[in-house]
Amino acid sequence: MILIRVLSTFPGLLIIPMLLLTTCSTNPDEPKEYAENDPRKELESFNIAEGFEVTLFASEPLVAKPIQMNWDAEGRLWVISSTAYPHVKTGEEASDKVFILEDTDGDGVADKSTVFAEGLHQPTGILPGDGGVYVANSTEILHLSDTDGDGKADTRRRVLSGFGTADTHHLIHTFRWGPEGRLYFNQSIYIHSHVETPWGIRRLEGGGVWKLEPHTLELDVYAKGLVNPWGLRFDQYGQSFLTDGAGEEGINYAFPGATFLASPGAEEILRGLNPGQPKHSGLEIVSGRHLPEEWAGSLITNDFRANRVNRFQLEEQGSGYASKQMPDLLWTDHVAFRPVDISVGPDGAIYIADWYNPIIQHGEVDFHDPRRDKEHGRIWRITAKKRSLVKKPKLAGASVGDLLDALKAPEAWTRGQARQLLKEKGASEVAAPLQSWIDKLDKKSNDYERLKLEGLWVFQAIDTYNGPLLESLLNAQSHQVRSGALRALQLWHDKIENLDVILQKAVKDAHPQVRLEAVIALRELNNATAAKTALDVLDQSMDEFLNFALWQTLRQLEPQWLASLKSDPEFFGNPAKTSYALKSAASMDAIALLTQLFKQDQVPQQYRKDALSAIAKRGQVNDLNDILDVAIDGFSRQKREVADELAAIEDAALKRQVAANRQLERLQPIIAGTDEASALAAMKVAGALKVRSLEP
Numbered sequence: 001m002i003l004i005r006v007l008s009t010f011p012g013l014l015i016i017p018m019l020l021l022t023t024c025s026t027n028p029d030e031p032k033e034y035a036e037n038d039p040r041k042e043l044e045s046f047n048i049a050e051g052f053e054v055t056l057f058a059s060e061p062l063v064a065k066p067i068q069m070n071w072d073a074e075g076r077l078w079v080i081s082s083t084a085y086p087h088v089k090t091g092e093e094a095s096d097k098v099f100i101l102e103d104t105d106g107d108g109v110a111d112k113s114t115v116f117a118e119g120l121h122q123p124t125g126i127l128p129g130d131g132g133v134y135v136a137n138s139t140e141i142l143h144l145s146d147t148d149g150d151g152k153a154d155t156r157r158r159v160l161s162g163f164g165t166a167d168t169h170h171l172i173h174t175f176r177w178g179p180e181g182r183l184y185f186n187q188s189i190y191i192h193s194h195v196e197t198p199w200g201i202r203r204l205e206g207g208g209v210w211k212l213e214p215h216t217l218e219l220d221v222y223a224k225g226l227v228n229p230w231g232l233r234f235d236q237y238g239q240s241f242l243t244d245g246a247g248e249e250g251i252n253y254a255f256p257g258a259t260f261l262a263s264p265g266a267e268e269i270l271r272g273l274n275p276g277q278p279k280h281s282g283l284e285i286v287s288g289r290h291l292p293e294e295w296a297g298s299l300i301t302n303d304f305r306a307n308r309v310n311r312f313q314l315e316e317q318g319s320g321y322a323s324k325q326m327p328d329l330l331w332t333d334h335v336a337f338r339p340v341d342i343s344v345g346p347d348g349a350i351y352i353a354d355w356y357n358p359i360i361q362h363g364e365v366d367f368h369d370p371r372r373d374k375e376h377g378r379i380w381r382i383t384a385k386k387r388s389l390v391k392k393p394k395l396a397g398a399s400v401g402d403l404l405d406a407l408k409a410p411e412a413w414t415r416g417q418a419r420q421l422l423k424e425k426g427a428s429e430v431a432a433p434l435q436s437w438i439d440k441l442d443k444k445s446n447d448y449e450r451l452k453l454e455g456l457w458v459f460q461a462i463d464t465y466n467g468p469l470l471e472s473l474l475n476a477q478s479h480q481v482r483s484g485a486l487r488a489l490q491l492w493h494d495k496i497e498n499l500d501v502i503l504q505k506a507v508k509d510a511h512p513q514v515r516l517e518a519v520i521a522l523r524e525l526n527n528a529t530a531a532k533t534a535l536d537v538l539d540q541s542m543d544e545f546l547n548f549a550l551w552q553t554l555r556q557l558e559p560q561w562l563a564s565l566k567s568d569p570e571f572f573g574n575p576a577k578t579s580y581a582l583k584s585a586a587s588m589d590a591i592a593l594l595t596q597l598f599k600q601d602q603v604p605q606q607y608r609k610d611a612l613s614a615i616a617k618r619g620q621v622n623d624l625n626d627i628l629d630v631a632i633d634g635f636s637r638q639k640r641e642v643a644d645e646l647a648a649i650e651d652a653a654l655k656r657q658v659a660a661n662r663q664l665e666r667l668q669p670i671i672a673g674t675d676e677a678s679a680l681a682a683m684k685v686a687g688a689l690k691v692r693s694l695e696p
Contacts, residue, residue, distance in 0.1 A: 036336070039378055042356075045334035048382070049311075049327060051292065055108060057351060057381040062113035063099050065377045066353040068174060068341050072128035073395040073417040075346040077101040077110070079353070080126035080135065083374040086168055087367050094121040098135065098144065098153070101379065108349070108381055117144050117153040122168055125185055127175035129420055130214060134183060136172045139163050143214070159214060164191035172210070174232045177416060178240075179454075180491060181423045181461030183212045188228040189246075189262050195219060206264045209242070209254065225260030225269060226252065230340070231283030231301055236412065236450065237484040238457070243280035243301045250274025251283075251299055251312050251323045253545070256490065256520050257552050268551055270544065273323035278303040278310065282341040282353070288411035290348025290383070290390050300329055300350065302339035305360065307332050309339055309352065318543035319512035330382065339380075346413055348390035350382040395421060400430055404437040407454045408447070415454065423461035431464045438469065449473065449481040456488055465495045474502060479511035486517035493524035500525060500533070507536050512546060519549045523556050528571070531561035535577040554584040562590055575602040583607055583614045591615055595623040599630055609644060616648040617656075624649050624660040632666045635678060642670065646681035653688040664691045 039059045048054050058077075069079045079101060084094035095118050102112040116133070125136030132145030132153070140161035144153035163172045170188030178184050187193060189207045197217045204210065208224040209232065223242070229252075231243030242252040244260075249272020252260060259266050280301040287296060299312045308331035314321045329350070330339075338360060341353035356376040359365055365372070383389065393406060395417050403425075406418035422430050438455045441448055452473055459466045470492065473485035486506055493499060503525070506518035515537050522530040534553045537546060554561070561581060564571045566589070572578045575597065582594035594611055597603055603611045615623055631645035653659045670682035671694065686694045 037356075037376060042332075042334050042337060042354075042378070045332045045337070047331050049329050051385055052329065052382055053385055054330060054380055054382045057103075057108065057379040058101050058110035058113070059378040060376050062110055063101060063377050063379060064097075064375055065355060066099075066341070066379060067124055067355070068126050069343060069351070069353050069379070070127050070175065071343065071346060071413065071417070072133075073421055075103075075392045077345070077351065077379070078116070078126050078128050078133055079379070080123045081377070082120075082122045082124070084122050086372075088121070089368075094119070096120040096123050098123070098126060098133065100151075108347075108383070110379070114151050116146070116151065117156075122171065124171045124173035125175035127177065127183065129177065129183075130424060134159070134175055134214070136163075136175060136185065138171055139165050141172070141212075160195055160197065160212070160217065160219065162195040163187065163193040166190045166192060170207075170228060174230055176232050176234070177420060178211070179234055179238050179416075179419065179457040180488060181419065181457070183214055184222060184232060184240075185210050185212070186226075186229045186232055186242075189226075207260075207262055209240075222256060223254045223258040223260070225258075225263030225266060227262045228279075230281040233283045233285050233299070235285050235297070236287070236415075237453065237480040238487050239483075241283060241285070241299060243283045244272070245279050245281045245304070247272065248276060248279060250277035250280065250310075250325065251301075251314070251321075253320050255516070255545075255549070256487070257523075257549070259548075259552075268548055270548055273314075273321060274312065274325060277325060279305055280310065282339065282343075284342045284344055284350070285412065286344065286350075288344060288348045288390055288413070290387055291344075291350070292384055292387070298326070299323070300342055302342055302352070304338045304340055304355075307334060307337045307339075309342065316513070318541070318545065319516040319549075320543065320545040330380075336376075344411070344413055345381075346390070346392045346411075346417075348411060352380040352382065354378040354380055400425060400433045401437075404434060407458070408451060419454070419458055419461060422458050425462075427462040427464045430458065430462050434458055434462075435466070449476045449478045452476075453481050453484050453488075456485065460488060460491055465492055467496065470496075471502075474506070479509070479514055482506070482509065482511070483513045483517050486514060486521055490521050490524060493521065500529065503530075504533050504536075507533055508539070512541065512543065515540065516546050516549050519546065519553050523553050526557065526560065528557070528560040528564040531557040531581065532572055532577075535572055535580060538577060538580060550580075551584045554581050555586060558585050558587065558590065562587065565593065576604045576607070579603045579607045579611060583611045585614075586618065588618060588620060591618045591623055592620070595619060595626050599626050612644055612648040616651040619648075619652060619658070621658060621661060624652055624658060625662040628660045628662060628664075628666075631670075635670050635673065635675075641675055641678050643677040643681040646670075646678070646685045650681070650685045650688045653685075659689050660685075661689075664689055665693050667691065668694060 039056050046054050065081045066079045079099040082096040084096050088094050097115050098117040100114040100116050101110040103110050121138050123135050123137045127134045135142045141159040143157045145155045167190035170190045172187045174186040176184050193204045195202045197219050202219045204221050207226045209222040211220050211222040226244045227246035229242050230245045234240050240254045242254050252272045261269050281304050283301045286298045303310050309329040311326040311329050312323045313326050335358045336356050338355040338357050339352045340355045343351050345351050403418045403422050406414050476482050503518050503522050509515050519534050522534045582590050627645050631642040634640050634642045649660050667682045670678050
């Protein structure tokens with residue numbers, strides 16, 4: 001008996017954490033079940049963090065090849081599975097499945113498995129809701145439901161189609177409910193989706209996060225980029241975080257419009273919070289009474305390449321977060337342990353979907369390799385020792401009042417399920433009791449404002465505008481609640497009469513996270529004044545996330561504010577804000593204005609390098625000639641270094657073949673001068689522009 005172990009050393013982009021089982025025997029008549037594949041052997045290999053223990057919740061034949069999992073309100077675990085991966089063989093038809101796993105006797109072990117649906121083709125996402133379950137089925141999103149009560153799907157409705165299929169590892173995946181009742185899901189770098197909706201065609205080239213209202217079919221891109229994002233979660237204030245199965249930056253902080261590495265055509269990107277950290281699949285944010293208090297708010301995710309489960313601790317830093325890697329939750333030298341999804345269950349325990357495979361990626365092993373196994377897969381359960389499990393609440397069939405009270409639970413699982421059930425009951429049944437519940441909340445409670453935010457999300461889920469509640473939260477004492485309310489505001493931007501006044505105040509908020517959300521929300525006003533208001537954020541401290549959001553807002557509103565600036569050069573109030581706007585712009589007209597501002601020495605020192613970079617990228621011949629004039633004058637009259645100006649001219653010539661051409665022999669004194677940096681830069685420009693007269 002031979003165990004073939006192929007470790008992941010492929011240096012290119014990771015595809016998805018769909019792993020390839022490779023155990024084979026030298027004797028073809030030998031049974032296929034080997035000791036190495038025994039779940040007990042795998043369990044024995046696990047090392048677990050102090051104070052925790054791990055047990056087997058389910059394995060084959062109850063489940064096979066788990067890809068993603070999500071819970072329903074009854075506490076059942078829905079698992080999407082594909083044995084057709086990585087391709088359907090000639091003459092075969094895919095028959096991938098949806099499993100429902102249940103622990104009917106409460107002993108922490110699944111004892112019932114139901115195949116809810118089959119006949120799917122490489123499904124990669126699953127999410128119970130709206131009377132059934134949403135499934136990512138290759139190019140389409142399906143909604144499957146059981147109308148006759150036999151536990152199996154008998155209706156199949158296509159919600160949307162047109163999602164890309166260029167790579168089976170990168171199909172749409174990672175279905176999660178957002179706090180406001182929208183369905184969020186990811187796709188990866190090699191996918192190009194062009195989806196027809198009643199609201200027009202929606203496109204996402206490459207990786208990113210989609211946001212869908214399943215009932216109206218409003219589909220939008222929430223964030224862009226990442227190579228193979230297989231983790232997505234929202235915290236208790238509505239902040240969102242991503243992990244990447246092929247990037248190496250750990251936790252990624254996302255917000256509307258956030259753009260990360262590998263987004264096609266992106267000029268500006270955000271970096272992850274843990275540069276150089278492992279590639280991750282799945283993501284969960286720890287909450288609830290079962291797990292230790294010091295773990296609350298921790299992010300746990302799977303380093304599937306290294307056969308371990310990582311933990312990260314977040315700390316607010318400016319408008320974003322800093323992330324610190326903590327000691328691992330679980331690790332093993334068993335190379336077939338491949339955790340791909342992770343979730344805190346209704347009992348407060350941590351559940352891990354284990355694809356179980358010694359081989360990962362598809363680039364190392366032929367698609368037709370006979371060692372590919374189609375049978376194995378496990379769900380592991382991690383509990384904290386000497387701590388009581390959470391009693392599973394009875395949410396299915398509960399009254400509106402009981403569901404509203406469930407929003408007070410410390411467990412994110414309970415709150416999320418309650419919001420979903422309230423959404424499904426609808427406004428006519430929920431709106432009035434919800435307002436009464438909010439009115440009766442204890443104003444002295446530390447959770448008072450956060451619970452009101454929970455209520456706001458339910459109002460949004462049932463599509464019922466509540467202006468007074470939103471306004472009260474925008475003025476909350478907690479900056480986290482103010483920030484959450486501003487993000488929620490974007491869903492109701494067309495219903496708020498004084499939106500401009502609200503955002504003018506928010507962009508000057510004392511906390512940078514609130515200012516970040518205000519800058520993003522200002523895009524909804526779609527006018528020049530919104531851009532002017534957004535620039536007020538420069539009056540306080542800036543950081544990477546604020547800079548990105550402001551740049552993106554100015555780009556989006558550029559047609560509006562540029563017209564105003566042309567007619568009124570003082571539109572933004574001062575040269576610093578004008579310079580920031582112009583260096584953020586894309587149009588040739590904006591770059592021409594920026595060049596003149598630079599020539600007049602009106603660009604503040606902190607923006608000069610960015611301004612020169614913008615001119616190098618988009619400036620025309622006249623603009624580059626003007627920068628050459630600035631360099632010549634700066635060297636000869638002001639006796640200063642001019643390497644940056646000259647480098648911009650060289651960059652434009654080499655990268656875009658846009659070359660300055662005004663009296664180029666004026667570079668001679670700089671070359672002959674004593675300032676080494678300027679002389680070297682001048683020689684490079686002379687070479688890039690092929691100034692033959694300067695060859696000697």
